[in-house]
Amino acid sequence: MSPSIVRTRRDTLGTSALRPDGGAKVQGSFAFSSDVWADNMLWGATLRSPHPYARIISIDTSEAIKIAGVETVLTAEDVPGQLTYGLIESDQPVFAAGVVRYMGEPVAAVAADHPETCRRALAAIRVEYEVLEPHVNPEDSISGSVPPIHPNGNLLRHQRIVCGDTTVTGPVVVECEYEIGMQDQAFLGLEAALAIPDADGGGVEMIVATQWLHEDRKQIALCLGLPEEKIRLTLGGVGGAFGAREDISLQVHASLLALRTGRPIKMQYSREESFFGHVHRHPAKIWVRHHARNDGMILKIEARMVFDGGAYASTSAAVLINAVTHIQGPYRCANAVVDGFAARTNNPPCGAMRGFGVVQACFAHESQMDKLAQACGLSPVEIRLRNAMRTGDRLITGQPVESVAPVERCIRETDAIALPPQMTSSPHELLLPGGSGRTADRQHITRGIGWGVSIKNLMYSETFDDYATARCRLENGIVTLKFATSEVGQGFITLAPQIARSVLGIDTVIVDPMDTTIGSAGSTSASRQTWMSGGAVDGACRLVRERLFEHVARQQNLDPLQLEIDDTDIIDTRGTLRISVSQASAGMTFEETFEHHHRPTEDLDENGQGNCHVAFAFVAHRAVVDVDTELGLVKVVQIATAQDVGRALNPLSVLGQIEGGIAQGLGLAVMEEILMVNGIVKNPSFTDYLLPTALDAPDVVAVLIEEPDPQAPLGAKGVGEPPCISVTPAIAAAIRDATGRAITRVPVRPSDICL
Amino acid sequence: MSIHIPTSLDDAVALLHELPRVQLLAGGTDFMVEVNFNRHDVHDVVALRRVTELQQWQHDETSNTVTIGAGVPYAEMENGELARLFPALAEAARTVGSPQIRAAGTLGGNLGTCSPAGDGLPVLFALDAVVNLASHRGKRSLPIGEFMLGPKRSALAVDELVVSVSMKTTTGWQGYAKVGTRNAMVISVASASLVLDSESGTARIALGSVGPTIIRCTQAEQWLQTQYDISARKELDEAIATEFGLRVSQESRPIDDHRSTAQYRRHAVGVLAKRLLQRGCVQ
Numbered sequence A: 001m002s003p004s005i006v007r008t009r010r011d012t013l014g015t016s017a018l019r020p021d022g023g024a025k026v027q028g029s030f031a032f033s034s035d036v037w038a039d040n041m042l043w044g045a046t047l048r049s050p051h052p053y054a055r056i057i058s059i060d061t062s063e064a065i066k067i068a069g070v071e072t073v074l075t076a077e078d079v080p081g082q083l084t085y086g087l088i089e090s091d092q093p094v095f096a097a098g099v100v101r102y103m104g105e106p107v108a109a110v111a112a113d114h115p116e117t118c119r120r121a122l123a124a125i126r127v128e129y130e131v132l133e134p135h136v137n138p139e140d141s142i143s144g145s146v147p148p149i150h151p152n153g154n155l156l157r158h159q160r161i162v163c164g165d166t167t168v169t170g171p172v173v174v175e176c177e178y179e180i181g182m183q184d185q186a187f188l189g190l191e192a193a194l195a196i197p198d199a200d201g202g203g204v205e206m207i208v209a210t211q212w213l214h215e216d217r218k219q220i221a222l223c224l225g226l227p228e229e230k231i232r233l234t235l236g237g238v239g240g241a242f243g244a245r246e247d248i249s250l251q252v253h254a255s256l257l258a259l260r261t262g263r264p265i266k267m268q269y270s271r272e273e274s275f276f277g278h279v280h281r282h283p284a285k286i287w288v289r290h291h292a293r294n295d296g297m298i299l300k301i302e303a304r305m306v307f308d309g310g311a312y313a314s315t316s317a318a319v320l321i322n323a324v325t326h327i328q329g330p331y332r333c334a335n336a337v338v339d340g341f342a343a344r345t346n347n348p349p350c351g352a353m354r355g356f357g358v359v360q361a362c363f364a365h366e367s368q369m370d371k372l373a374q375a376c377g378l379s380p381v382e383i384r385l386r387n388a389m390r391t392g393d394r395l396i397t398g399q400p401v402e403s404v405a406p407v408e409r410c411i412r413e414t415d416a417i418a419l420p421p422q423m424t425s426s427p428h429e430l431l432l433p434g435g436s437g438r439t440a441d442r443q444h445i446t447r448g449i450g451w452g453v454s455i456k457n458l459m460y461s462e463t464f465d466d467y468a469t470a471r472c473r474l475e476n477g478i479v480t481l482k483f484a485t486s487e488v489g490q491g492f493i494t495l496a497p498q499i500a501r502s503v504l505g506i507d508t509v510i511v512d513p514m515d516t517t518i519g520s521a522g523s524t525s526a527s528r529q530t531w532m533s534g535g536a537v538d539g540a541c542r543l544v545r546e547r548l549f550e551h552v553a554r555q556q557n558l559d560p561l562q563l564e565i566d567d568t569d570i571i572d573t574r575g576t577l578r579i580s581v582s583q584a585s586a587g588m589t590f591e592e593t594f595e596h597h598h599r600p601t602e603d604l605d606e607n608g609q610g611n612c613h614v615a616f617a618f619v620a621h622r623a624v625v626d627v628d629t630e631l632g633l634v635k636v637v638q639i640a641t642a643q644d645v646g647r648a649l650n651p652l653s654v655l656g657q658i659e660g661g662i663a664q665g666l667g668l669a670v671m672e673e674i675l676m677v678n679g680i681v682k683n684p685s686f687t688d689y690l691l692p693t694a695l696d697a698p699d700v701v702a703v704l705i706e707e708p709d710p711q712a713p714l715g716a717k718g719v720g721e722p723p724c725i726s727v728t729p730a731i732a733a734a735i736r737d738a739t740g741r742a743i744t745r746v747p748v749r750p751s752d753i754c755l
Numbered sequence B: 001m002s003i004h005i006p007t008s009l010d011d012a013v014a015l016l017h018e019l020p021r022v023q024l025l026a027g028g029t030d031f032m033v034e035v036n037f038n039r040h041d042v043h044d045v046v047a048l049r050r051v052t053e054l055q056q057w058q059h060d061e062t063s064n065t066v067t068i069g070a071g072v073p074y075a076e077m078e079n080g081e082l083a084r085l086f087p088a089l090a091e092a093a094r095t096v097g098s099p100q101i102r103a104a105g106t107l108g109g110n111l112g113t114c115s116p117a118g119d120g121l122p123v124l125f126a127l128d129a130v131v132n133l134a135s136h137r138g139k140r141s142l143p144i145g146e147f148m149l150g151p152k153r154s155a156l157a158v159d160e161l162v163v164s165v166s167m168k169t170t171t172g173w174q175g176y177a178k179v180g181t182r183n184a185m186v187i188s189v190a191s192a193s194l195v196l197d198s199e200s201g202t203a204r205i206a207l208g209s210v211g212p213t214i215i216r217c218t219q220a221e222q223w224l225q226t227q228y229d230i231s232a233r234k235e236l237d238e239a240i241a242t243e244f245g246l247r248v249s250q251e252s253r254p255i256d257d258h259r260s261t262a263q264y265r266r267h268a269v270g271v272l273a274k275r276l277l278q279r280g281c282v283q
């Protein structure tokens, strides 16, 4: 790996401080939320619809409740508050009432003394369905040719972008329709929660793996019909999220069961149930036409983007907006006509997943860039350099890109990374496409190279004020930080103490449990926590430092503005004073809370114009793949990448995001897909939903481009999503290069290559 | 529910006779998956790990026969003496799951499940293996082709267990190749095992995942023998290899499912057959 990992005496900003939970996770002693127990607890379980679309004629729970050990059975009738929930639009029933709209929709829940008793109870619930023909074609939802499958209608959102002169045409025109399959977040730590009812039955405490404690609390409270302060959430150990823990899964069910039985309820999903228990990445069809000059300069983009939102809204509306506003890619373009639709169908609901709508758009625009390059006789690198966006350029929404936009540098630095050595005459058999299956020999392999470059918005968009709160207390030379930021593996628990050490010159930093006793931190998504919660921790620490300086200045008769932190000391910049921070703060307590808000954003108007995004990050990927063209099998040999990170606050953590994101993008490129036939999910298991293994993971060579963003509190941009976005089209392009095939769909299947 | 842990074959066989709804547990790598999905009602389980007779393998050099106990894990076939004797079996073993699965999974379990995707089975078929079975009624041996009846269906009686498989060592080349959509730990989409027996001048090829059970391509085998001298193993015409691949794929009977399509499977298994033959004739 290119960036050097420097360990220093103090784990301050810019060093590769190690995760505090790393050892425990590697050794298996880390407590994930599924490891939490309580005395006297019961187990909860969910009954789910086997049909994608059906009317519920009747539900008979009488046999289930008779089973010894079963404490309660709940259905839609037992929901005391709001009957539905949802992140943007409250359209998803806690339990299906009258109708089920996707395979796996919750119909009832049970609490019993043992998981096996729960299983029997679920089997004993008699649900009579009138099975209906599912609507699974988003085009039918858009055209209105099928009756609404939900009272809110079949169109979740339509957004148009009209920009510049729409009559412009170019001498070079390339167009194609692209398709992206449904990817799953496939986090390894399955959904799990423990709900503990208050003794008076008036509230619930919950330990849960989630991305956003406060949003969960809001939705749980509404469905329970209780005030928010009666619901107290603590973050359990989270084993990955990737967007799949933004929506409510088992939170409301577990709370209801706890309140009904008066006993703690433990719920956890199996891998199979997890596939039905959370939203997925939207499958999409994207038609794009580029008009360009002969020299490759883009003149106009036309696009029609159709996202299958599945049965419920989740975050489809926001995903769609990301898709339409990113279809130009990191390239200048003055004219555009874009139509985007998010449609409701009887497929599984889709929502947030790493990349959030931009992944789909990027596969389309990057495939188009290669087509354009070919049409203009340019290399993939040259076409991208010529069109590369610069700081200050306007998007097709009219928004100026005020973030630092080192697109050209990302491309050039990626290009400068050495290609992997040519394959030897007798390569290690496991490293050939087909791997351990021993399908190929050297002569069957063709190597290909492909490119992908992307732009990704950071933080929430369209007027959303997704602020973050943090508290800092300095007491007797020890710093305690408090925030509700979900640690889902991204490393904020490593970063927050680094911030405090840098700002305050104190090395002992304690991070309090993340819970709802402090204000919201917003969601751990949208590549936003380093910026937002980082900004909040930084702000709170700075306020404490001001108080400390005031205190020292008063004692020493100095102007506090003269004071500075130098390593672990306070120094007088105009005098000789030097005193350690722990000494200076002895016997004192300073405590400050800070809310970080990003700058306000705007809604898009009916022509898709408006400054709807906060900031942007950029990245380039170059993929080298070996393809067995006759069998259609692929081995990704190397991914070279240069990523615009603003400032690498913890280079090792950044690399973790880069390598993990690349693996996830590789998964979408060549293997990860939820397969459906008429709304029925065919592969809800890790036997058939394939994730990359170590043998599929490529060598990653990464360069971090550090051009601090003046808007960002710490100069650092979010780094979580960009790694997984343009790597997918880069791999697809490399397969095209090796095979000459069109490759308009991901994941690329063997038959797409060889038949 | 009861769990029994016999330490001898006789005890195991007796338990199979006594317990009415008994299930055998070897490495558990198929069994526990079924249990977790509640596809099994678990009643009485006979765990085979401690039955010493099942954990061993012997090479009888006078008859050139190797007998591998049903409980020998794949890990033992990947390298070492067994791998030297049966390179195709070693290649198949190396493709099974992950190191953890190979440490636990067994040929007895592969036969017990009798999935058309079982990686051990095409090799056993191409090696003309004999499956040795035991029950309280006594012992019997079946050619593997008669043991495997259909998808997850075998000739195993409810009160019977697989003791071992026996096959003759061969001189000549043998190999196994398997297509899956990921580079490791993947269920086969199409697979083939080829044995070129230079002593008898015969070729044997068996296919996995392209039919209801493992398929032996007897017609392609016979055709090859008329076109190419397997004992001499001189240079092979590419046209013969290509034609062999085509003939093999014609004998496959694949279906469409969520893992692949019949069209791709038919194509892939032909490519594998061709490549295996070319590999075998290069050496």
Ligand SMILES: Cc1cc2nc3c(=O)[nH]c(=O)nc-3n(C[C@H](O)[C@H](O)[C@H](O)COP(=O)(O)OP(=O)(O)OC[C@H]3O[C@@H](n4cnc5c(N)ncnc54)[C@H](O)[C@@H]3O)c2cc1C
Residues within 6 Å of the ligand: B023, B024, B025, B026, B027, B028, B029, B030, B031, B032, B033, B048, B070, B071, B095, B096, B097, B098, B101, B104, B105, B106, B107, B108, B109, B110, B111, B112, B113, B117, B118, B119, B120, B156, B160, B161, B162, B163, B185, B186, B187, B188
């Ligand atoms: C993650 C994973 C990956 C896998 N990958 C592969 C793969 O790549 N290729 C592959 O072929 N398989 C694979 N499998 C399946 C499995 O590992 C194999 O089929 C293995 O051979 C089963 O052996 P076992 O000893 O674990 O059998 P068990 O699970 O113990 O038993 C399987 C069946 O055989 C019966 N049985 C066991 N022993 C005997 C006996 N002596 N006589 C009669 N019946 C018996 C059992 O009753 C049961 O019905 C995988 C499984 C998992 C979980």
